[in-house]
Amino acid sequence: MKQVVEFNGSSPKDVEGFVVEARLDFKPFRRVVISPEGTVIFDINRNEIRFPGVSYHHPLLLTVLKVAGASFDPVTVHEIPPSQSGQKELRCSARYAWGQDRIA
Numbered sequence: 001m002k003q004v005v006e007f008n009g010s011s012p013k014d015v016e017g018f019v020v021e022a023r024l025d026f027k028p029f030r031r032v033v034i035s036p037e038g039t040v041i042f043d044i045n046r047n048e049i050r051f052p053g054v055s056y057h058h059p060l061l062l063t064v065l066k067v068a069g070a071s072f073d074p075v076t077v078h079e080i081p082p083s084q085s086g087q088k089e090l091r092c093s094a095r096y097a098w099g100q101d102r103i104a
Contacts, residue, residue, distance in 0.1 A: 005049050031089055033090075034061070035087045038052040
């Protein structure tokens with residue numbers, strides 16, 4: 001079953017605490033999608049951590065991307081792509097060794 005959690009805080013500390021706590025119930029993060037409506041972190045099972053309203057030019061966007069481990073250029077991340085959807089997809093770097101979650 002797909003799991004979805006939604007952020008409703010307002011500070012960078014809230015973002016960090018929220019993602020650290022949510023990470024306990026999720027597998028490693030795979031990608032982050034930024035759209036005009038908000039930002040979503042997807043894990044390898046396509047479960048979602050949603051940040052509604054945290055989009056381009058939002059002060060919390062860089063914090064969300066850093067905590068998620070996304071690969072991005074801080075200078076150009078706020079540029080809206082010319083596609084119709086206005087979405088930008090960023091990959092997350094590997095945070096754990098392969099099979100790490102299987103070790104007892």
